[in-house]
Amino acid sequence: MDIRILATVFATVFLAELGDKTQLATMLFAADREVSKWTVFAGASLALVATSALGVLVGGALSSVVSPRTLQLLAGAGFVGIGLWTVIKAV
Secondary structure, X not given: OOHHHHHHHHHHHHHHHOOOHHHHHHHHHHHOOOOOHHHHHHHHHHHHHHHHHHHHHHHHHXXXXXXXXXXXXXXXXXXXXXXXXXXXXXX
16 A cells, blocks of 8 residues: 555545535534434445545546546546636626
């Protein structure tokens, strides 16, 4: 296991998830006094693991068909597109 890759992925995903709508939804569920905080934690954790697994599987499959450089360009363009869409939607 490459600890540098592990740390990079952890930091990237951690920072990307801070303050996003998923975290806000999780906080809202946890704010309900009648709901077990451990149940909310387990559900949110399982969802993040499942979406991460999907990302790894799709990324692994795509890498056998598309070059890593092309994947990086597509991901970058996707992030820019989402950012522009968010700005346009906010205006």
